[in-house]
Amino acid sequence: MKNIVIYGAPAAGKGSICEKLVEKYKYNHISTGNLFRNLDDSTEFNRKIHETIAKGNLVDDETTSKLVQNHLETLDNNPIVLDGFPRNLNQAKILDTFFDNYIVINIEVSEMVALERALGRVTCSKCGKIYNKYSESMKPLKEGICDVCGGDLVGRSDDNEESFKTRYNIYMNNVESLLNYYSEKNLLFIINSDQKSPNEIFEEIEKVIK
Numbered sequence: 195m196k197n198i199v200i201y202g203a204p205a206a207g208k209g210s211i212c213e214k215l216v217e218k219y220k221y222n223h224i225s226t227g228n229l230f231r232n233l234d235d236s237t238e239f240n241r242k243i244h245e246t247i248a249k250g251n252l253v254d255d256e257t258t259s260k261l262v263q264n265h266l267e268t269l270d271n272n273p274i275v276l277d278g279f280p281r282n283l284n285q286a287k288i289l290d291t292f293f294d295n296y297i298v299i300n301i302e303v304s305e306m307v308a309l310e311r312a313l314g315r316v317t318c319s320k321c322g323k324i325y326n327k328y329s330e331s332m333k334p335l336k337e338g339i340c341d342v343c344g345g346d347l348v349g350r351s352d353d354n355e356e357s358f359k360t361r362y363n364i365y366m367n368n369v370e371s372l373l374n375y376y377s378e379k380n381l382l383f384i385i386n387s388d389q390k391s392p393n394e395i396f397e398e399i400e401k402v403i404k
């Protein structure tokens with residue numbers, strides 16, 4: 195199974211894909227956003243990071259790359275899916291100094307479809323499973339309740355229309371140079387997700403990672 199660097203606009207379906215990679219193939223899922231959110235508040239350094247994230251700014255490249263590098267060293271031999279890193283060309287070049295043998299998958303989605311997915315997205319507050327109220331295949335059996343653990347399903351504070359548009363535009367502006375970089379290295383696979391269910395997208399991904 196190949197290591198993956200995964201890209202996708204907000205609500206493209208990256209979270210569900212990573213969930214399936216972990217469940218079915220025991221991938222190590224490294225989300226830099228999650229790693230940052232999970233840092234405790236015990237040091238001034240960590241508190242500064244939490245402030246940066248709260249403002250929606252990017253953490254500096256050196257701190258972010260070190261965090262990823264340190265985390266990679268703690269992992270077993272299972273394959274890795276990197277989610278949220280690299281976020282710019284500088285980070286991509288740093289990554290190449292300590293991680294190789296990966297492919298890059300970009301989950302493409304049109305802005306309209308992504309917005310609809312963002313507005314319908316709910317996540318279990320206990321186990322993190324992702325649902326979508328507007329999708330027949332991703333609806334919970336009982337509204338507001340997780341099928342797996344019975345936890346409450348909650349929306350994300352940034353999944354409103356205004357915040358979605360900001361995040362989508364920032365993402366589109368930043369991702370182009372990265373995708374060009376990986377395309378030139380022949381590492382890039384593009385999967386369009388507009389008309390597809392998470393299972394259909396996952397089947398396409400399975401074809402490229404094996």
Ligand code: AMP
Pocket residue numbers: 226227228230246247248250251252253254258277278279280281285
């Ligand atoms: P995410 O969950 O990927 O949207 O990340 C949440 C926040 O964590 C971002 O808005 C940044 O503040 C920070 N972050 C995550 N990944 C990176 C990265 N590769 N470089 C810099 N900051 C990052």
